[in-house]
Amino acid sequence: MTGGEMTPFRWVVSQDEIDDLYARLDKTRWPQQLKSPANDDWLYGTELGYLQELSWYWRNAFDIQRHVAKFNRMPQFTTEVRGRRLHFVHRPCARAGAPALLLAHGWPGSVFEFYKMVEPLAEDFHVVAPSIPGYAWSAPPEHRGHTYVETARDYHILMLKLGYTKYNVHGGDWGSLIVKSMAVLYPRNVLALHTTMPIGLPPPAGVTDPPLTRDELVGLQRTADFRKFGAAYQQIQGSKPQTLAYGLTDSPVGLLGWIVEKMRSWTDNDGDPTMAVTKDEILTNVMVYWCSQCIGPSIRYYMENGTGTSKVRLWCRFLFVIQRCRQGQVEYQVYQRSPSRYENRNQQSLLQLQNFRTRFFTPRVR
Numbered sequence: 001m002t003g004g005e006m007t008p009f010r011w012v013v014s015q016d017e018i019d020d021l022y023a024r025l026d027k028t029r030w031p032q033q034l035k036s037p038a039n040d041d042w043l044y045g046t047e048l049g050y051l052q053e054l055s056w057y058w059r060n061a062f063d064i065q066r067h068v069a070k071f072n073r074m075p076q077f078t079t080e081v082r083g084r085r086l087h088f089v090h091r092p093c094a095r096a097g098a099p100a101l102l103l104a105h106g107w108p109g110s111v112f113e114f115y116k117m118v119e120p121l122a123e124d125f126h127v128v129a130p131s132i133p134g135y136a137w138s139a140p141p142e143h144r145g146h147t148y149v150e151t152a153r154d155y156h157i158l159m160l161k162l163g164y165t166k167y168n169v170h171g172g173d174w175g176s177l178i179v180k181s182m183a184v185l186y187p188r189n190v191l192a193l194h195t196t197m198p199i200g201l202p203p204p205a206g207v208t209d210p211p212l213t214r215d216e217l218v219g220l221q222r223t224a225d226f227r228k229f230g231a232a233y234q235q236i237q238g239s240k241p242q243t244l245a246y247g248l249t250d251s252p253v254g255l256l257g258w259i260v261e262k263m264r265s266w267t268d269n270d271g272d273p274t275m276a277v278t279k280d281e282i283l284t285n286v287m288v289y290w291c292s293q294c295i296g297p298s299i300r301y302y303m304e305n306g307t308g309t310s311k312v313r314l315w316c317r318f319l320f321v322i323q324r325c326r327q328g329q330v331e332y333q334v335y336q337r338s339p340s341r342y343e344n345r346n347q348q349s350l351l352q353l354q355n356f357r358t359r360f361f362t363p364r365v366r
């Protein structure tokens with residue numbers, strides 16, 4: 001594959017791979033769990049009975065080939081970017097003069113996050129959704145230092161290779177930092193940015209704000225609770241990812257338990273992640289990690305971004321957009337809720353520092 005080639009790609013799962021998966025599921029050694037109700041609310045991590053049931057479904061009811069075929073409805077390609085294979089979805093728009101839109105996923109996701117969005121968006125955009133280097137079928141870096149800033153460079157090269165010199169970007173989780181970096185590094189190319197991971201910083205020293213409201217204090221407490229009780233995965237993935245990779249690469253149940261706990265924590269549900277994401281969708285995403293054996297490189301991305309060198313200045317580290325999701329009249333915030341004044345202040349700072357046109361969206365689903 002030369003630097004300019006775009007090679008069509010389809011995910012293929014052989015019967016040998018399926019047989020190996022089933023054999024491993026059949027031979028699972030289950031850990032002990034405290035008696036109910038100690039872990040009914042997943043206080044200690046993924047609940048044993050839930051994982052056993054979901055693993056049974058994976059082994060006996062999940063139609064692997066049907067869901068691989070669904071995944072392959074997204075037109076996929078690979079190309080070489082800076083000496084490595086980059087996997088991506090590319091769905092051109094039939095409308096003349098349509099703008100381009102890059103979608104950037106995060107962890108523990110994949111381009112499968114966008115499978116319901118690609119076709120509707122392609123009515124108005126040329127849609128591009130790359131897999132982060134080391135995720136799915138994008139080749140992993142072999143040396144230290146591949147931060148989200150370097151991924152931003154990879155994605156920009158991809159867009160230019162596809163002929164999109166001007167484009168819009170969207171990202172969540174790691175994707176939000178990747179597309180932010182694209183906007184910072186390539187202000188003449190990025191026309192608009194949308195993120196689903198807003199994080200606000202408090203005012204700098206010497207700047208006095210009015211007292212925070214009750215709602216703002218509740219939001220900050222939610223953030224503190226997440227960092228205290230919900231961020232242990234960041235610590236292990238950001239410090240000893242190789243140690244964790246051995247178990248998650250070898251055990252399908254271990255991999256499923258690690259990922260489904262995040263699906264439960266980060267989706268709008270009443271204790272069952274399938275209220276927000278179906279079993280088939282959870283398992284299709286886990287199958288991407290299992291079949292491509294990418295869980296090790298994907299979690300190593302945390303360490304690279306914790307210890308690697310970033311050339312992006314601290315003052316333009318985040319672009320802040322308020323995102324609120326609603327079901328009925330109940331507001332739900334997965335990660336944190338920063339005071340809007342923090343977000344607004346940082347929006348203005350970034351706009352003053354960077355010469356690119358940015359549209360801010362406040363998505364609301366009622």
